[in-house]
Amino acid sequence: MKFKRRLNLSYAQLSAIGFLSIIVIGAILLSLPVSSNSGIGTPFIDAFFTATSATCVTGLVVYDTYNHFSTFGQLVILTLIQIGGLGFMMVGTMFMLVLRKKIGIKERSLLKDSFSIHYIGGVVRLAQHIIIGTFLLEGIGALVLSIKFSFEMNLTSAIFNGIFHSVSAFCNAGFDLMGRYGEFTSLTRYVSDTVVNVVIMSLIVLGGIGYIVWEDVYNNKLNFKKYKLHSKIVLTTTFFLIVISAITFYFFEKQNLMTDFGFKENVLASLFQAITPRTAGFNTIDTAFLSEGSKLLTIILMIIGGSPGSTAGGIKTTTFVVGVLTVLSSIRRSNDLDIFHRRLEDSILIRAFSLMTIYLLGAMLAILIISFVQPELKLGDIAFEVYSAIGTVGMSTGITKKLNIASKIIIILLMYCGRVGSLSVLLAVTKNKKNVLLKNPEEKIIIG
Numbered sequence: 001m002k003f004k005r006r007l008n009l010s011y012a013q014l015s016a017i018g019f020l021s022i023i024v025i026g027a028i029l030l031s032l033p034v035s036s037n038s039g040i041g042t043p044f045i046d047a048f049f050t051a052t053s054a055t056c057v058t059g060l061v062v063y064d065t066y067n068h069f070s071t072f073g074q075l076v077i078l079t080l081i082q083i084g085g086l087g088f089m090m091v092g093t094m095f096m097l098v099l100r101k102k103i104g105i106k107e108r109s110l111l112k113d114s115f116s117i118h119y120i121g122g123v124v125r126l127a128q129h130i131i132i133g134t135f136l137l138e139g140i141g142a143l144v145l146s147i148k149f150s151f152e153m154n155l156t157s158a159i160f161n162g163i164f165h166s167v168s169a170f171c172n173a174g175f176d177l178m179g180r181y182g183e184f185t186s187l188t189r190y191v192s193d194t195v196v197n198v199v200i201m202s203l204i205v206l207g208g209i210g211y212i213v214w215e216d217v218y219n220n221k222l223n224f225k226k227y228k229l230h231s232k233i234v235l236t237t238t239f240f241l242i243v244i245s246a247i248t249f250y251f252f253e254k255q256n257l258m259t260d261f262g263f264k265e266n267v268l269a270s271l272f273q274a275i276t277p278r279t280a281g282f283n284t285i286d287t288a289f290l291s292e293g294s295k296l297l298t299i300i301l302m303i304i305g306g307s308p309g310s311t312a313g314g315i316k317t318t319t320f321v322v323g324v325l326t327v328l329s330s331i332r333r334s335n336d337l338d339i340f341h342r343r344l345e346d347s348i349l350i351r352a353f354s355l356m357t358i359y360l361l362g363a364m365l366a367i368l369i370i371s372f373v374q375p376e377l378k379l380g381d382i383a384f385e386v387y388s389a390i391g392t393v394g395m396s397t398g399i400t401k402k403l404n405i406a407s408k409i410i411i412i413l414l415m416y417c418g419r420v421g422s423l424s425v426l427l428a429v430t431k432n433k434k435n436v437l438l439k440n441p442e443e444k445i446i447i448g
Helices: 002-007 011-031 044-055 071-086 088-098 105-115 123-149 155-170 194-208 211-220 229-253 263-275 292-304 317-331 347-373 379-390 405-420 422-429
Strands: none
Touching: 011 044, 011 071, 011 405, 044 071, 044 405, 071 088, 071 123, 071 155, 088 123, 123 155, 123 194, 123 211, 155 194, 194 229, 194 263, 211 229, 229 263, 229 292, 229 317, 263 292, 292 379, 317 347, 347 379, 347 405, 379 405
16 A cells, blocks of 8 residues: 555556456466366466456356365465455455554545445445455355255365355355366256255345445345435346346246256246356356357346446446436436436446446457457357456356467456456556646537
8 A cells, every 4th residue: 555655556556456466476376286186287378367267256267176276276266256356455454454554544545446435434444344244244155055065075175165155156256166066067956956046146146236235234224215326226226137037037948948947946047047147157057058048138137247346247237227227318308317316417427338338349349359269169159258257257158168378368358357347447557637628619410
């Protein structure tokens, strides 16, 4: 933080540098012979890919985590997931609180930016609540999963698996250690297991709604009317996306992957498939064999993602809502964006459409490049992989391990931009422009 003061870095620049530094350190550790089960060093590009995926809480992998990486390597991945989920600013604040170091105005300002909030008062208290809440929820999830896993593996493995999958789910990372039952199978063996499904889905949703919503619910309990507008939008949008998507997935897959499922399996699989594309990355049914409609719906959910100030990626639920409200306002020929009896500020529209434009253009450019360097891959699979990467989701149709070096580099960049934020990355490499008093003359153009 003193480093930031000396170089006068913005939060966007500090965030970009911080995440990159963590990724590089993680890649070096994962490339060491001690990190692999074979005792042979992992190629650096693959170690870098894995470290990026873990730090950016994505879940795309070129190796099966259980079969390729040793316990040490798995611990490195788990640490990267936790740091990436909390954010390096939160990790730094946690150590400062433990060491009882003074948190100054500049540090509080950085925390404010990391939470995507507009006020600095109470930001340290919010950080404390986030840290406590994170470890409490992950601890509860780890305990339940450890008990569940203890019936099928020894106690030490059950505890480690419980912790690993709880952290991975809460941080929306999607890494798993189920390779012991078959490589790249994720949680498919638990498609009918109520406990595993409910715990993983709950952790994914709680990690994806955002820390600000937590604080709002903590302060106002279940009194929805007292919630901030942000919390109302996030909770309402999240609820309807899950319900509508689950119903849609059921109808798409009832004659496909869910043909032989009973009522419970249908409900669990539909809900899980509706929740996991919102940047979690786990799967309980084989993603490669989804119907074309389900794949398209999954891509749409990956684009929307989770909510601001959370462990999730995507354009975020609030940006999606602003886009929908803009369309509705245009249809009604209204200049205001109104929701829950409140009007959104005009500047939010520019930011929302800037995020969506950068996100979609970046994804389309990546699809074009990968299609050029690997023409043998199907366009649909490439698009799925690209949106999974930039949305920090981690779901795949199985082409990750088929990517060449050029494609891997593109996916690495997408995962990095998806976690740090595409707009933040651009802000990190551009200079601040001073406001000018003299403006160019205005002229109208035709739209639509």
